Amino acid sequence: MNNNMRRPPKSSDVAPTGVYDVDELRTQCRAIGISPQRSNMRRVRQALDLLNHGSVAFDHRDQTNEFYWVDSQTHPDTVYRVRKNGQVECNCADASQGNQCKHQIAVLLFNEQFK
Numbered sequence: 689m690n691n692n693m694r695r696p697p698k699s700s701d702v703a704p705t706g707v708y709d710v711d712e713l714r715t716q717c718r719a720i721g722i723s724p725q726r727s728n729m730r731r732v733r734q735a736l737d738l739l740n741h742g743s744v745a746f747d748h749r750d751q752t753n754e755f756y757w758v759d760s761q762t763h764p765d766t767v768y769r770v771r772k773n774g775q776v777e778c779n780c781a782d783a784s785q786g787n788q789c790k791h792q793i794a795v796l797l798f799n800e801q802f803k
């Protein structure tokens with residue numbers, strides 16, 4: 689008997705992740721104006737997964753901002769709010785540490801795709 693069997697993940701637990709070419713990740717970094725360093729390429733990969741799973745939604749705009757919702761990849765019940773005006777802001781932990789988080793990147797890539 690295999691004692692290491694674990695409950696298979698529910699579909700909502702773990703989103704399947706896509707496989708991306710490193711050159712494509714670099715190209716996407718440049719497209720949204722962030723340096724193609726390893727940590728950013730990881731965030732871009734995660735952001736592409738968010739986009740491919742329909743996890744980015746435009747909410748509304750006011751005179752100076754656009755507002756988006758981006759699903760959390762790790763907490764199925766959590767949604768982050770991303771505000772875009774020249775900059776992008778997100779209320780997640782990664783962004784609060786001064787990083788350009790995967791949610792912000794997902795919104796930037798979303799705009800690249802649909803403009």
Ligand SMILES: [Zn+2]
Binds near residue numbers: 790791792
């Ligand atoms: Zn974020």
